[in-house]
Amino acid sequence: MATVIFYILGFTALAATALCITRRNPVHAVIYLVNAFFALALIFFLLGAPLVAAWEIIIYAGAIMVLFLFIIMMLELAPTEELRGPGWLRWGPVVLLSAVLLGCTLLLIVAQPMAGTGEAAYYATPRDFGYALFDRYALAVQIVSFQLLFAAVGAYYVGRVERGRR
Amino acid sequence: MNASLLFLIPLLPLACGAANALFGLRLPRAVSVSLAVGGAAGSALLTFVLWPLATGEGTTVTLYTWLESGTLQVPVELLFDRLSAPMALMVSCVSTLIHLYAVGYMKDEADYARFFALLNLFVFAMLTIVLSDNLLLLFLGWEGVGFCSYALIGYWYSETKNANAGRKAFLVTRVGDVFLGVALLWLFSLFGTLSISTVNAQAGVLPAATLTALTLLLLGGACGKSAQLPLMTWLPDAMAGPTPVSALIHAATMVTAGVYLLCRLFPLVSLSETGLAAIAVVGAATALYAATCALAQREIKRVLAYSTMSQVGYMFLAVGAGSVSAAMFHLLTHAFFKALLFMAAGCVIHLAGGENDIHAMGGLKKRSPLLFWLFLAGALCLAGAPLSGGFFSKDGILLAAFAQRTPLYSLLWGIGVFTAFLTALYTFRLLYLVFAGEPRKDLHGHALPKTMIWPLVPLALLGLGGGLLNLPGLLGGSSWLHHFLGPLAGESPEVSHGLEWGLWGLATALFAGGALVARARYRRFKPGREGAVRRFFLGGWQADALVAALILRPFAAVAYFFWKGTDDALINGVLDGLARGFQGAGERLRTLTTGRLSNYLMAMAWGTVIFLGWFLLRTLIP
Amino acid sequence: MIVPMGHILAFSAALFLMGLACVLARRNLIMILIGVEIMLNAVGLTLVGASALWQAIDGQIFVIFLMAMTSAEVAISLAMVVYLSRRRGTITANDFDGMKG
Numbered sequence: 001m002a003t004v005i006f007y008i009l010g011f012t013a014l015a016a017t018a019l020c021i022t023r024r025n026p027v028h029a030v031i032y033l034v035n036a037f038f039a040l041a042l043i044f045f046l047l048g049a050p051l052v053a054a055w056e057i058i059i060y061a062g063a064i065m066v067l068f069l070f071i072i073m074m075l076e077l078a079p080t081e082e083l084r085g086p087g088w089l090r091w092g093p094v095v096l097l098s099a100v101l102l103g104c105t106l107l108l109i110v111a112q113p114m115a116g117t118g119e120a121a122y123y124a125t126p127r128d129f130g131y132a133l134f135d136r137y138a139l140a141v142q143i144v145s146f147q148l149l150f151a152a153v154g155a156y157y158v159g160r161v162e163r164g165r166r
Numbered sequence: 167m168n169a170s171l172l173f174l175i176p177l178l179p180l181a182c183g184a185a186n187a188l189f190g191l192r193l194p195r196a197v198s199v200s201l202a203v204g205g206a207a208g209s210a211l212l213t214f215v216l217w218p219l220a221t222g223e224g225t226t227v228t229l230y231t232w233l234e235s236g237t238l239q240v241p242v243e244l245l246f247d248r249l250s251a252p253m254a255l256m257v258s259c260v261s262t263l264i265h266l267y268a269v270g271y272m273k274d275e276a277d278y279a280r281f282f283a284l285l286n287l288f289v290f291a292m293l294t295i296v297l298s299d300n301l302l303l304l305f306l307g308w309e310g311v312g313f314c315s316y317a318l319i320g321y322w323y324s325e326t327k328n329a330n331a332g333r334k335a336f337l338v339t340r341v342g343d344v345f346l347g348v349a350l351l352w353l354f355s356l357f358g359t360l361s362i363s364t365v366n367a368q369a370g371v372l373p374a375a376t377l378t379a380l381t382l383l384l385l386g387g388a389c390g391k392s393a394q395l396p397l398m399t400w401l402p403d404a405m406a407g408p409t410p411v412s413a414l415i416h417a418a419t420m421v422t423a424g425v426y427l428l429c430r431l432f433p434l435v436s437l438s439e440t441g442l443a444a445i446a447v448v449g450a451a452t453a454l455y456a457a458t459c460a461l462a463q464r465e466i467k468r469v470l471a472y473s474t475m476s477q478v479g480y481m482f483l484a485v486g487a488g489s490v491s492a493a494m495f496h497l498l499t500h501a502f503f504k505a506l507l508f509m510a511a512g513c514v515i516h517l518a519g520g521e522n523d524i525h526a527m528g529g530l531k532k533r534s535p536l537l538f539w540l541f542l543a544g545a546l547c548l549a550g551a552p553l554s555g556g557f558f559s560k561d562g563i564l565l566a567a568f569a570q571r572t573p574l575y576s577l578l579w580g581i582g583v584f585t586a587f588l589t590a591l592y593t594f595r596l597l598y599l600v601f602a603g604e605p606r607k608d609l610h611g612h613a614l615p616k617t618m619i620w621p622l623v624p625l626a627l628l629g630l631g632g633g634l635l636n637l638p639g640l641l642g643g644s645s646w647l648h649h650f651l652g653p654l655a656g657e658s659p660e661v662s663h664g665l666e667w668g669l670w671g672l673a674t675a676l677f678a679g680g681a682l683v684a685r686a687r688y689r690r691f692k693p694g695r696e697g698a699v700r701r702f703f704l705g706g707w708q709a710d711a712l713v714a715a716l717i718l719r720p721f722a723a724v725a726y727f728f729w730k731g732t733d734d735a736l737i738n739g740v741l742d743g744l745a746r747g748f749q750g751a752g753e754r755l756r757t758l759t760t761g762r763l764s765n766y767l768m769a770m771a772w773g774t775v776i777f778l779g780w781f782l783l784r785t786l787i788p
Numbered sequence: 789m790i791v792p793m794g795h796i797l798a799f800s801a802a803l804f805l806m807g808l809a810c811v812l813a814r815r816n817l818i819m820i821l822i823g824v825e826i827m828l829n830a831v832g833l834t835l836v837g838a839s840a841l842w843q844a845i846d847g848q849i850f851v852i853f854l855m856a857m858t859s860a861e862v863a864i865s866l867a868m869v870v871y872l873s874r875r876r877g878t879i880t881a882n883d884f885d886g887m888k889g
Contacts, residue, residue: 002790010799017803017826021810026818033822040829046790047840049848052832059855064825064862071866072818075873114790122789122840124848132845133852144856151860159867161874761888763820763881768812 002113005104006046012100013039019093027078030068035097037061042104046114048123169219169227172244175212175254176293179205179261183286190279202282203265206289210258213251220251226299226363233302237358245299245363249494249654252647253296253426256498260418260505261289263621267509268410270617271516281321285414288314292419296426301350301360304427308346308391311420312339318415319407331406338400342390346427349383352376362430369434377434381441384431385448388424392478394452399709401475402459405467409512412467417474417504422497425481429490432656436488443574446486446567450578450585453479455707457588461595462703465522466511469596472706473548474504476585480563483582487575489566490656491648495636496559498647503547503556503629509622510541514600516618517611524599526607533611536619538601543626545597549590549681552674555632560586561673562636568669569659586673590680598688638666789840796837803830817869817879821862828858 013036020032037060044053072078107113114123133141182205190198219225224247233240246254265285272278291310298304313336320332354360356376357368369377388394393401393416404416415421428435428445435441456476463469477500484493515522517533531538547556564586567579636647648655702708758765807830810823832851839847873879 006791014799014802014806017806021806021814021819021823021826026816026822029819029822033825036826037829040833043833044836047796047836049836049839049851052836052848052851055852055855056832059859060825060829064859067862067866068818068822071869075870075879077816077818077873077879122843124839124845128845129848133849137849137853140853144853148856148860151863155863155867158864159870759888761885763884764812764815767820771808771812 001111002046005107005113006043008100009039009042009046009104012036012097012104013043015093016097019097025078026072027069030065030072031094032097034061034065035094035101037065038101039104042101042108045108051124051126051129169225169246170229171212171216172219172225172227172246172297173229175209175216175258176244176290176297178208178212179286179293180290181205183283183290186279186283186286190283195278198279199269199282202286203262203269205286206258206262206265209289209293210255210262213255213258216246217251217255220246220248224248224250238354238360240300240302240360242303243299243361244297246297247654248651249429249490250296252494252498252650254293256501257289257292257296257419260501260625261285261292261414263625264410264414264418264505264509266617266621267413267512268408270615271408271410271512273615281318281408284314284317284321285410288318288415288419292423295423299362301353301362301365304362304430305346305350308343308387308423311415311423312336312343312391315339315404315411315415315420318411319404321407321411328406331400331403335400335404338397339390342387342397342424345383345385345390346387349380349387352380352383366431366433369437372437374438377438378440381435381438382444384428384435385441385445388427388482389448390424391427392421392424392482393475394424394448394479394482395455398452398456398475399706399713402463402468402471402706405465405471409467409508409515412471413505413508413512416471417508418501421474421478422481422501425478425485425493425497428482428485429493429654432485432490432654435485436656442486442488444486446483446575446578449479449482449484449486450581451479452476453483453585454581454588455479457585457592459703459706460592461588462700464525464704466514466524466527466596466600467508467522469524469592470504470507470511473507473589473592474500476589477504477548480560480582480585483578484563484566485656486578487563487566487570487659488657489562489659490654491636491645491651491658492559492562492566492656494651495562495647498635499547499555499559499629499632502625502632503544506540506622506625506629507544507548509618509625510537510544513537513614513618513622514541516614519611521607524596527600527605528603528607529601529605531601534614534619537614540619540622540626541601542597543630545593547629547632549593550586550673550677552670552677553633555629555635557673557677558633558636558638561670562638564673565661565666565669566657566659568665569657569661583672583676587676587680590677591684594681594684595688598684602689793837793841797834800830800834800837803827803833815881817872817881820881821865821869825858825862828854 016032016036016039020029020036023029023032037056041053041056041061044050044056182201185201186198193201224245226243226245229242229244231239231241265282268281268285272281275281288311291307291314294307294310295304296307298307316332316336318332319335320329323329323332350360353365356372357365359365372380386397390397401416401421405412407415435445453476456472456474456479460469460472460476463472477496481493481496481500484490484496513534514527514530514537517530517537518527521527547554550557550560564579564582567575567582570576634646636645638645648658705711804827807823807826807828810826811820812823814820814823832854835847835851835854837847839845869879872884876883
């Protein structure tokens with residue numbers, strides 16, 4: 001059962017990514033990409049990484065893609081002309097993909113597809129994760145936090161509006 | 167009597183020439199000119215004073231070693247013996263007289279320092295040739311006279327004609343110098359030394375073929391300097407130089423250098439029968455050729471140039487017949503009367519106001535009787551008037567040729583006899599056209615300065631009385647020159663008295679015949695149209711055209727091919743093609759730098775793919 | 789593991805190639821950056837799969853670091869897109885050809 005779900009999720013992710021990279025409208029691309037990330041998060045869960053799955057949603061789909069949307073909207077980069085063609089051709093794929101993802105999520109919550117697959121051997125609880133992260137990789141955590149600070153400062157500097165211009 | 171004073175003989179003119187070259191224009195004219203004349207005169211005086219050193223075996227002196235490299239030892243060595251002493255005396259005395267003449271001739275010239283420096287330098291080089299005992303030193307002098315000749319012929323270089331004449335002289339004599347150079351190298355490789363005494367002494371050890379080859383090479387070198395066939399085209403054009411130059415270089419000294427070389431190396435040359443025959447043939451052929459050309463010339467100096475060529479041919483004939491004394495005798499008398507004739511010709515041109523076409527002259531006897539008598543003296547010697555110097559010397563040569571009694575030499579004797587007739591003919595033609603009758607053109611001449619006419623007198627006396635130098639026994643003389651030269655004199659022809667009288671009668675008859683024919687034709691002469699035959703002889707049997715067609719034009723074509731065909735097309739083409747190829751490739755490669763991010767990313771991606779693929783293949787394929 | 793590692797790798801490779809195609813073929817700067825995101829995700833998938841295969845947690849830890857770096861990178865790159873958009877008024881990659889030879 002977990003295997004079947006994995007394949008379904010896999011094809012969903014591939015389809016979503018394929019659609020993403022072929023959109024002319026960046027906003028559409030971002031939406032499809034969010035779908036793909038959602039599928040990937042569920043796959044991560046199936047592979048025994050619930051924490052990583054959560055972070056995939058929170059950070060990737062929730063922060064980074066939203067940031068993309070911010071920028072696209074701010075710079076008004078999306079073409080505003082109406083797409084031709086019937087409405088279901090525009091909405092159909094994303095609705096389908098989202099429905100598949102919803103179904104898989106419900107299945108994962110309700111059923112126990114992971115039972116009996118020997119998953120417990122590689123299932124990483126948050127506790128194990130925390131121990132490993134702050135025990136063995138503490139220095140890396142510090143460095144990465146510095147890096148985030150630099151990035152923030154850098155992003156501010158590059159993106160500031162200079163006085164005297166416009 | 168210090169033997170090392172001998173070095174002053176060539177070095178005195180060198181010093182005076184150098185002084186003139188360095189400071190000549192800064193000194194007053196009189197001082198500069200006196201330096202020049204003094205250099206030559208001092209040389210003559212020294213030769214005269216040191217004459218006793220030349221008797222017997224002669225004197226050899228060494229100054230220092232010029233070159234020393236491995237087995238090559240070239241000392242600066244002079245040999246003052248019975249052959250070089252008379253020659254040196256002649257060269258220095260005639261040079262002195264010509265220097266005096268040049269003082270008057272060049273009195274209106276502003277650039278006199280260069281002229282006199284070069285003239286002195288020439289005397290130095292010529293004396294080096296005469297006195298040197300080492301072949302390389304002789305070659306130094308040889309090249310020196312070549313250079314001075316070039317510089318002096320082209321003295322008035324601002325006219326292209328003169329510069330071209332100088333260059334032609336230099337290049338043609340250079341061809342001869344190549345032969346001489348090869349002979350020098352060969353002699354060095356054979357003997358290990360370049361000393362003339364050694365070469366002459368040891369010449370007997372060489373095989374006959376080598377001797378013949380060496381003689382022919384030396385003949386080639388001599389032909390260049392002495393303007394014999396086939397290297398004679400430069401001498402008529404060399405008359406573009408000032409008259410003193412023609413008198414000194416192209417009458418008395420440089421053109422006789424070839425004869426002197428053969429006489430100096432006579433012990434080597436005489437060992438080769440073929441070589442001697444070749445020398446005689448060249449001499450006789452040139453004598454005939456030049457005499458025919460002289461008959462047709464219109465410029466007075468060109469007549470004398472061809473005449474010189476002809477007389478030097480006689481000297482070659484003498485050497486070829488084995489008689490050095492006859493050759494040297496004729497060389498000495500010829501120097502006297504030919505220098506006289508050239509200088510007189512200069513005076514004639516001066517009197518005629520710059521005109522040198524004899525068809526336009528005439529009646530100059532009335533203008534300057536003294537000049538006429540002097541010119542007549544020279545002309546009589548040239549034509550071989552009985553009892554003049556020229557008569558005895560020319561007859562000596564013909565006697566030597568006759569005495570050989572082989573078919574070849576008899577033929578050459580015949581040519582010599584016919585040429586003597588022609589000589590008399592053209593000489594009297596010259597006399598009649600220039601001096602006799604009425605002027606054919608209105609000539610406004612200038613008066614002759616003293617220094618131009620008085621040096622001619624000693625030469626006239628020497629020329630007429632020159633017969634005393636080698637007066638044959640039949641007339642009571644002692645053949646002084648022949649005995650003086652001693653072992654260096656070559657063969658002495660033995661003929662019966664009757665034969666000798668017969669030959670003298672023949673010579674006199676030729677002289678008279680030539681004079682009478684000339685009188686008949688040229689006494690009352692009206693210049694008319696020139697026929698094709700006359701034009702042929704006027705152009706020197708079209709030798710210049712022949713040289714141009716045979717040598718110059720193919721050479722120019724080859725050079726043009728190497729320029730356009732090889733250098734331009736091949737080398738430049740390859741280089742330009744290469745450059746253009748690279749440029750084109752660069753242009754095409756430049757299109758790769760689009761500046762677009764996508765293209766660069768694509769390139770990176772492809773690079774990574776290839777890289778990884780390579781590693782993959784390496785692991786897959788053992 | 790629920791699926792053989794080979795399948796996960798194949799899946800991940802397909803995602804990576806799609807991301808690469810997006811980067812190379814699109815001219816919009818935003819789309820290029822999105823392509824980069826896709827590639828990074830594919831790598832994350834590989835890491836998680838490997839972590840499951842070797843039953844070690846280090847793969848997942850690396851994924852979290854990856855995500856942190858990605859957010860930093862996206863922040864700066866989008867700031868630069870903003871800057872370029874303000875200066876040039878365009879974000880088509882082909883318009884920035886100042887390095888053209």
